[in-house]
Amino acid sequence: MLKRGRGIALSWYGTGYGNGFPDVSVATVELAENGEVLLRVGATEVGQGAKTIMPQVCAEVLGMHSDQVHMICEDTREFLDSGTAAASRQTYNTGNAVLKASESFKKALLEEARVNLKLNSTASLEVEDQKIWLPIFPSRQTTFGEIAKQLKSEGRVLAVTESFTAQTVGMDPETGEGVPYWPYTFNAYGTEVEVDTETGRVQVLQAWCVQDVGRAINPDLVEGQIDGGFVMGLGYTLYEDLGVKDGVIKNNKFAKYIIPTAMDIPAIHKYIVEDPENTAPYGAKGIGEPTMVPVAPAILNAIYDAIGVRIYTLPATPDVVLKAIVEDRKAKAAAKGAGANG
Structure with a gap:
């Protein structure tokens, strides 16, 4: 029957290593010589979508399409550790590191644009589609490629590294209190x-x-x-x-x-x-x-x-x-x- x-x-379900264990992720955003954006991050792709999500986070900050962000995650000589692809932690933990690095990179990139465009400050500068311009004076604009070319001529590299550590508190063995x-x-x-x-x-x-x-x-x-x-x-x-x-x-x-x-x-x-x-x-x-x-x-x-x-x-x-x-x-x-x- x-x-x-x-x-x-x-x-x-709690994400991350938990129980007060230092859960650290690191990400680096770099401007390549050809003006492309490189995302160096140890978010191992095991089918969960790290290679899609991480460039999306970076691209959102920089006003780009995610296809314009090149993620490097296979060669451990090229990036710092971002922890394991386990504990459902990569989107939250490493995603936060990518977000911080992208925001810091944007700030540094705008400063380079300010110098190149001979402006008083970075106030009101807009970033989209690998271009930086001043909306109140549109002819004052530059591109990621032009900034990269200038940096190369000066022997400099624009790369920003940031880390994120998840906030957890170990369980008290006597009372059981904590935020694991x-x-x-x-x-x-x-x-x-x-x-x-x-x-x-x-x-x-x-x-x-x-x-x-x-x-x-x-x-x-x-x-x-x-x-x-x-x-x-x-x-x-x-x-x-x-x-x-x-x-x-x-x-x-x-x-x-x-x-x-x-x-x-x-x-x-x-x-x-x-x-x-x-x-x-x-x-x-x-x-x-x-x-x-x-x-x-x-x-x-x-x-x-x-x-x-x-x-x-x-x-x-x-x-x-x-x-x-x-x-x-x-x-x-x-x-x-x-x-x-x-």
Whole structure:
């Protein structure tokens, strides 16, 4: 018999290393000899979108298109450390370092323009599309390329480095007080499942993912993160089992280690909630791990809604679910028999 059920789960997640550990990111913005903008930052790209988000933050400050900012992040000889691509920290932590460096770079660039244009101050100067000009006297203008050429003739390089350290407070071991993480992200996920009570097979039919992102600098990347996080959570909940026994992995190949395929992915309805974080770059928070956290409880709650049986072992493979159903039937039958005898 096929039975359907729905379940929800809520979660909150602190980003960064946390608990008072120094969480430092560093970024450098530099004017290249050809007038291009170089962003040197150790925000490793592992598919989460660092190479998209970081240039966007820099470009927003400088009035450019993100394609005009060249990010260097692969060669550790070219930049200082920005910490790991972990703990959902890069958008917030390194994004803040990029924001600070870009703002300082802009200030230094305007000062160079002031000298080149023979102005009294940088007041009212505008920057857009690699040009700097004075709106009240438009003929007074220069370009990034012209400034770079002047710097080269003088044997100088315009490069600004800034760092950002997240604000966290270690937990007091006696009282438990502290602010171990900042900022936090929040979400609410719901799922609809179908359970075959004869085989124990669970199929997730639909999912609803409501995710707090602070501000979505790039909505497409946010939705991609939600999709990826949900699918990873789905695999963790229903399919993936290393089968470790005595320190040895039994399911050491994909023939035995089962992961979700395209046929197992439900319709995922995504809802982005924007509540800008005032300490974040343009209000944005990281949402790497948070998109996975509520998946398992939402699915398990839906299974319970469908068959009235709680599953406490993951992954909830058909044999696990069927065993729980059978044991529940036996327990109910025994209780019924005891009641009759009483």
